[in-house]
Amino acid sequence: MTATPPLPRLTPESDFYWTGGAAGELRILRCRDCRHYAHPPTPLCRSCGSDDLAPEAVSGRGTVWTFTISYQQLLPSLATPYVVGIVELDEQSDLHVTTRLVDVDPDDVAVGMPVEVRFERHDEVYLPLFAPVAQ
Amino acid sequence: MTAKYEDRVVISGVGRSDIGRRLGRSELDLAVQASRDAIRDSGLSPADIDGIIAWPGETPAPSGFTGPAALRVSDALALGPLTYHGAWTEGASQLAGLMAACHAVASGAARHVLVFRSTCEASGQGGGGRSSAHPVDTGGITGHLQWLRPFGAVSAAHWMALMGTRYVHDYGLRPEQLGWVAVNARAHAGLTPYAVYRDPITIDDYLASRIITSPFRLYDCDVPADAAIAFVISAAETAPDLPNPVGVEAIGAAFDGRPYWDQFRHSTDMAAHAAARHLWSRTDLTLDDVDVANLYDGFSFITLCWLEALGFCGPGEAGSYVEGRHNIRLGAKIPLNTGGGQLSGGRVHAHSLLYESCLQVRGECAERQVPGAEVALTSAGAGPLGGTLLVTKAR
Numbered sequence: 001m002t003a004t005p006p007l008p009r010l011t012p013e014s015d016f017y018w019t020g021g022a023a024g025e026l027r028i029l030r031c032r033d034c035r036h037y038a039h040p041p042t043p044l045c046r047s048c049g050s051d052d053l054a055p056e057a058v059s060g061r062g063t064v065w066t067f068t069i070s071y072q073q074l075l076p077s078l079a080t081p082y083v084v085g086i087v088e089l090d091e092q093s094d095l096h097v098t099t100r101l102v103d104v105d106p107d108d109v110a111v112g113m114p115v116e117v118r119f120e121r122h123d124e125v126y127l128p129l130f131a132p133v134a135q
Numbered sequence: 136m137t138a139k140y141e142d143r144v145v146i147s148g149v150g151r152s153d154i155g156r157r158l159g160r161s162e163l164d165l166a167v168q169a170s171r172d173a174i175r176d177s178g179l180s181p182a183d184i185d186g187i188i189a190w191p192g193e194t195p196a197p198s199g200f201t202g203p204a205a206l207r208v209s210d211a212l213a214l215g216p217l218t219y220h221g222a223w224t225e226g227a228s229q230l231a232g233l234m235a236a237c238h239a240v241a242s243g244a245a246r247h248v249l250v251f252r253s254t255c256e257a258s259g260q261g262g263g264g265r266s267s268a269h270p271v272d273t274g275g276i277t278g279h280l281q282w283l284r285p286f287g288a289v290s291a292a293h294w295m296a297l298m299g300t301r302y303v304h305d306y307g308l309r310p311e312q313l314g315w316v317a318v319n320a321r322a323h324a325g326l327t328p329y330a331v332y333r334d335p336i337t338i339d340d341y342l343a344s345r346i347i348t349s350p351f352r353l354y355d356c357d358v359p360a361d362a363a364i365a366f367v368i369s370a371a372e373t374a375p376d377l378p379n380p381v382g383v384e385a386i387g388a389a390f391d392g393r394p395y396w397d398q399f400r401h402s403t404d405m406a407a408h409a410a411a412r413h414l415w416s417r418t419d420l421t422l423d424d425v426d427v428a429n430l431y432d433g434f435s436f437i438t439l440c441w442l443e444a445l446g447f448c449g450p451g452e453a454g455s456y457v458e459g460r461h462n463i464r465l466g467a468k469i470p471l472n473t474g475g476g477q478l479s480g481g482r483v484h485a486h487s488l489l490y491e492s493c494l495q496v497r498g499e500c501a502e503r504q505v506p507g508a509e510v511a512l513t514s515a516g517a518g519p520l521g522g523t524l525l526v527t528k529a530r
Contacts, residue, residue: 006284009275040282040395066304066402068296070348074289084288084348086297086397098297098397100286111304127285 003077007125014041016055021119021126025057028095037092060117061133062089065096069106081106087115087130103131136419140241145380146526147247147369148177149493154329154362154481156257162202162363166253167211169363174212177367178378179247184367185218186245190232190252190484192222195270199259202363208251219245227388227410228431228516229484230524234386236368246370252486253363260359279395291433292356294396295517296348299436302402303350305451308439310350312454314341316435316471317354317478319463324475326465326503331358331481355435360481364490374529381493382527384510387414392519399518403451407444407514410521415446418525422446425525426508427495428469429488432476437517442471445512445523465503469512473503485515489524496528 008018020027029041032054036047044051067085070078083101088094101109102118115130150172152165174181189205205220219239223232229252236248269289271280288294302308318338324330336354344353374380389409392399399405415421422445430441439453447469448456456462463471474480474491481487492511494500514523 005287006269006272006276006289008281008285009277011277013277014281040279040393040398066297066301068293068300068348068350069346070287070293071345072290072292072347075287078287082287084286084293084297094398094400096397096399098283098286098288111301125285129286 004122005075005077007122010124018125020055020057021121021128024119026060026117026128027055028058028089029053030056037095039095039097058089058091062087062115062130064101064109064111064113064115066111067101067109069109083109085109085130097128100129101131102129136417139385139417141237141383141385141417143241143371144237144383145369145371145374145529146366146383146493147179147374147377147380148173148175148367149490150174150176150365151329151490152253152363154331154360156331156360158361159258160361162199162253162255163207163211165255165361165363166203166208166251166365169253169365170208170212170249170251173249173365173367176379177247177369179367179369181212181214183247184214184249186236186239186248187214187217187220188232188236188248188250189222190229190250191224194224197259197269199255199257202251202253219248227390228520228522229486230489230515230522233366233368233489234388234522236366237383237386240368240370246373248368249365250368251363251365252484254483255361256359256482257361282395282397290348292348292351295434295436296351297397298399298402299350302436305402306454308454310342310352311338312458313350313355313435313439314338315457315460315463316432316438317341319457319460320432320472320476320478320480322460323465323473323503324479327475327480330475330479331360332479351434351436354478357433357477357482358479360483362481362483362487364483364486366489379497380529381496382529384420384525384527385414385418387411387417387523389413389521390519391521394519396518403440403443405440405444405517406519406521407441407516410514410516410523411444411446414523414525420510420525424510425469425512426510427473427492427505428471428512429473429476429491430471430512430514431485431488431516432472432478433482433517435478438472440517441514445514465505470505473500473505485513488515489513489526492526496526
């Protein structure tokens with residue numbers, strides 16, 4: 001894929017999420033007091049109220065919580081069909097990230113499918129995409 | 136029921152512009168046409184209007200989406216001075232501006248507030264098929280869209296389809312159930328002279344239509360339109376002197392959950408439920424009293440969510456409820472989306488649904504009139520935002 005999709009701006013709120021792929025890491029903000037993960041990031045922990053949060057690398061593994069196979073050409077940068085998914089990360093039951101599911105036949109994607117992260121680089125930004133766990 | 140603020144307001148006038156796919160007119164022009172129509176309908180004169188509200192106001196958005204700022208419409212109508220004006224870029228659903236008008240009038244901050252929604256989304260999407268270019272892409276995406284757009288989740292269709300797939304997983308909803316929402320809307324649009332698409336479709340037409348993003352087919356998605364709808368909200372004490380007042384029995388509003396489209400815990404986890412609980416807590420009326428319902432149908436799946444949230448059926452039962460149209464057609468106990476909804480009538484972001492509810496309790500719906508309709512239910516929004524209103528025939 002040579003075309004560039006719409007990309008995030010790197011800001012102090014979330015740059016760790018978009019650049020962790022340079023080190024091969026998916027990084028999620030986590031409370032250092034109660035250890036709850038906070039995504040999308042918030043300045044205070046929504047679980048305990050602490051303001052002591054920092055990004056931590058997670059396993060990059062999860063399961064498909066839901067998905068949609070998009071057939072309509074809406075972006076010049078993305079060939080259709082493509083699969084948008086919400087992945088529930090293994091670390092916490094409510095830790096959901098939207099992503100694109102790749103290296104899989106769209107018709108084979110299912111809710112509950114185990115997946116793992118891989119990164120698609122666009123200069124400084126590394127988009128965390130997910131693919132089925134290698135058997 | 137103790138006194139509530141809704142008792143202090145009426146919807147004194149309703150208005151609409153021409154509605155079509157590509158009218159070649161500006162959003163301001165359409166807003167002014169609908170607003171003049173609403174003011175004329177209310178029996179007031181422009182000089183009586185002392186407040187104006189736009190939804191959503193001028194914000195960065197895809198071409199044709201926002202419509203003009205409230206003050207541009209005020210300027211065009213030569214209104215003023217105004218004691219209250221604003222735009223509701225945030226709020227409990229697309230009817231948040233209308234709710235704010237009710238709050239303003241009930242509080243005494245204004246006496247007659249004009250509310251409008253104007254859009255040229257059909258023209259904005261151009262002749263070359265749908266485009267999803269968004270101004271936020273320039274310079275890098277910030278805010279909630281950064282979590283969606285880089286992955287191709289660029290349309291509300293994607294965001295709701297994600298919820299739809301999970302609902303199918305949880306409850307076994309079948310396409311031949313979901314499709315009846317669209318078939319029903321089209322049947323009623325055939326009786327609505329200003330609906331965008333009026334030729335009937337069958338469930339087989341629905342099943343044969345192309346998939347936009349699974350599980351949504353073309354007919355599950357509402358129709359971008361060039362259109363404007365306007366209302367005048369007036370102090371209740373002025374109603375005896377006005378020709379067409381409609382009562383506001385109750386307003387339910389909710390922001391619930393996190394302000395994202397991918398952080399739901401369950402497939403029925405939408406603010407519609409909290410908004411519905413709020414609505415029913417503010418009235419002695421129940422669903423048994425409702426004569427007609429115009430529920431949000433930006434996507435047909437959203438209508439199923441509202442049917443469950445408002446108590447038409449239990450969680451996971453909405454597919455069975457709509458199947459075959461027996462419960463939702465004109466002639467049923469509570470006909471659904473009698474003006475064709477947004478699926479066939481055109482997307483005016485719930486304002487057209489409330490417009491239809493008002494006309495029904497006024498008895499002005501001709502061929503599609505629900506006989507004796509006195510109570511109409513309307514809903515708006517999806518995801519973390521929900522708004523719902525009960526309007527009544529003036530007593």
